[in-house]
Amino acid sequence: MEKILAENHMNKIKSLFDVEFVRDLFTREVLPLYPKFVAINRIKIKPYKNMIWETTYHVVIGFDVYFVKGDGRETKVPLVCSAHSSEPRQNVHLCLQYLWKQKFPNGAVNIPKPLFYSAHFNGTFYRAVKGNNLLYYIRKRKFSEVKKIIIAAAGLFARLHALPANPEANFNFLNSRIKTVIPGTEFIFREMAERYQNKYNADLSEIYSFFIAAEEKFFLSRNSLTLIHGDAHPENIIRTGIGKIGLIDFTDFCLGDFARDLGTFLQQLEYKLDKKDELKFASAEMRKLFLDTYLAISGRSLTAELQARIDLYYNWMAMRTAIYWFLKFGHNEERAEELLKKVKNNLKL
Known part of the structure; x- marks a missing residue:
């Protein structure tokens, strides 16, 4: 003991x-x-x-x-x-x-x-995995290195999504669904109601109802899901050496829709780049590079259905970030409201 x-x-x-x-x-x-x-x-x-x-x-x-x-x-x-x-x-x-x-880990991929x-x-x-994360290179404005890391990250996710996915690999079933991803929608609604006197709950209810219905529609149409990281963002992508890439933080790893990794990564990449005016010029280019590379390596096509699923998780990740700013210790309501308004506009609500 x-x-x-x-x-x-x-x-x-x-x-x-x-x-x-x-x-x-x-x-x-x-x-x-x-x-x-x-x-x-x-x-x-x-x-x-x-x-x-x-x-x-x-x-x-x-x-x-x-x-x-x-x-x-x-x-x-x-x-x-x-x-x-x-x-x-x-x-x-x-x-x-x-x-x-x-x-999954090999000479080029580290976990x-x-x-x-x-x-x-x-x-x-x-x-631990040794190295600096993608956000470090973004902040240092080392864009030639950022491009290399993004290309490697696209290959990493394509490889992850191609691994055998069976029920025994679902190590966190609650995180497979938007409704139950920790801390869960019930907790979010309750905390937001208490802290902001229901100021935002009507919007939250409408937004999350849209998310959950769209995701459930996809899940009902598919017999199998994919192994996904579940929390794909620049802080979790590590440059471990020349031509080498690492992935960390597997708390949300589960069986789900591979579009979740794509949408969340694209949203967080944009969010990190768009926070500073001098970095915005690179945002669209970097996001396109990631998605184009992923599609080429995975052999998938960007159909209207896949784009809709990517958009779903893009907006969900934006809301997840907004909730973080609403509820964190030392909250930032203004920052959270910006994301909330953007999601409402994207969903035409």
Whole structure:
């Protein structure tokens, strides 16, 4: 059983910020997976997401782990824990295991290597992917590199969508549908009603009714779905080397409509580029490059039906971003309203 630090009233996730606790944990769970190493010498802890309350939490914690070989030489291995007090995390471990089994990662494609799942922390631990994400290159205005990454990302998604998709690969069935994607529409409506005195709920009801009906119509017409990432955006696309691409954050990985990955990525790519006037010139070109490359590699055609599904998930992702700005700590109602108005205009509501 995993060692628990400190007093009963302390949030248990804080144990993962204690170096000695983490060293003991990794010596038990990780060191046996690396037989060329004999010990763990030291660990540096780097929190990426550190949302901790009295008893609940949502964290993503990085660990630079310095393993020691028999001759005393150190090797640094970057590990990560993604943990949540209530939302699913074992699914991340299972889907990564599945993707490695299917040989999805290869010389040109990298994904995290699953190590172990902790029921105590409801957290999955994995070897991290090294590199800078696509958003980094957008912000640095390195557009020649951005183009290369977008082309590689299109190939990555085409390859993912071609993998065998069977019921055993649906590691997060709630995320397969707009209606039930965490936190779920009921939660969204309730929180928005409480915080904004029903100011936006009529619009939300009309918009989400449209989304859900359109998606259900497609699902009823298809016997099989596709493995999708579920949260495709520039922060999750990593340049891991020359001609190499990585994909991270598999929390929303599920069986769904492949158009969801296309629509969400296109929306987020546009959103990141359009936020600054000096980057808007590249937005249409980059989005066209991604979609054209994906279609060419996957062998799919851009039919009117597929375009409608891409548009559906484009607008859904815009609303998901709007809800984030409406409800986040330190909310930005003005920013959220801009997205809401854009979606209403797109849907002609």
